[in-house]
Amino acid sequence: MTASVARELRNIYRKLYCRFGPQHWWPGRTRFEIIVGAILTQNTNWTNVEKAIRNLRQARLLNPRRMQGISLKKLASLIRPSGYYNIKARRLKNFVAFIFREYDGSLARMAREPLEILREKILSVSGIGPETADSILLYAFDKPIFVIDAYTQRIVARHPLVKGPLDYDRLQGVFMNHLPHDPKLFNEYHALLVRLGKEFCRKTRLLCDACPLREDGK
C-alpha cells in the first residue's frame, strides 16, 4: 500500500464527483432487478437492457419464483432487445436455479452470506464472471467490493496511476488496497468511472482536453 496511490485515487474521485455529482447507481428497483440488469448488461448498451427489463416487468417476471416458472424460449424472446438473448436467458435461468438451490429462493437469506463465500458461490454459476459477480455483490447486496469494467481498465491504462498488467484481480486490488472498504464509496466511484468512460474514454478515443482527469493524465 503506497500513500501516493491512495492519495491519487482520492484525488480522482473528488474530481469526478465535483464534475458529475452523484450517479444514483444501480438503476434498479429491487435486488432481483439489479441482478437481472447485471446479467443483461454484459457487453451491451444500457438502453437496450432497459427495454428488456421493461418487457420482464410487464410480464411480471421480476422475481425469482416467476422467472423460474417461465420457459427458456419465452424468457429469451422477452429479453431480445438486450442482445445475446439466448445465452442471457440461460444465464438468468442458471442464476435463478442457484438462488433456489443455495438459498431456498430467498435473496434476504443470500444477503446474510459473508462476502468472500458469496463471491465464490456466485462465480461458480455459469455465465457469471468477475464483473457481473462483483456488480451483484456491490449493487444488489451492498457488499464492499470494487467493480472493474472495461471503462475502468481503459481509464487506468491512459493514466499514469498503475504500471504493469491491468488484469481484473490486480486492478481490483489497486482500488481495494488503497481505499476504505465502504460500499457507498465503491458504488459511487465505479459509477463515476463509467460516466467518465462514456463521455471521454471510448475504445477509439483518448482522453480529450475537456476530460476532468486531463491535467494530471495524458
Added chain:
DNA sequence: GACCAGGCACATC
C-alpha cells in the same frame, strides 16, 4: 455500413 456497448465460456494452440 461500420463501430460500439457497464462480458463470458469455450476451443485451440
Added chain:
DNA sequence: GATGTGCATGGT
C-alpha cells in the same frame, strides 16, 4: 497460460 471466437440487439 495466452489468444481467438461466438454470441446479437439497437443507437450513433
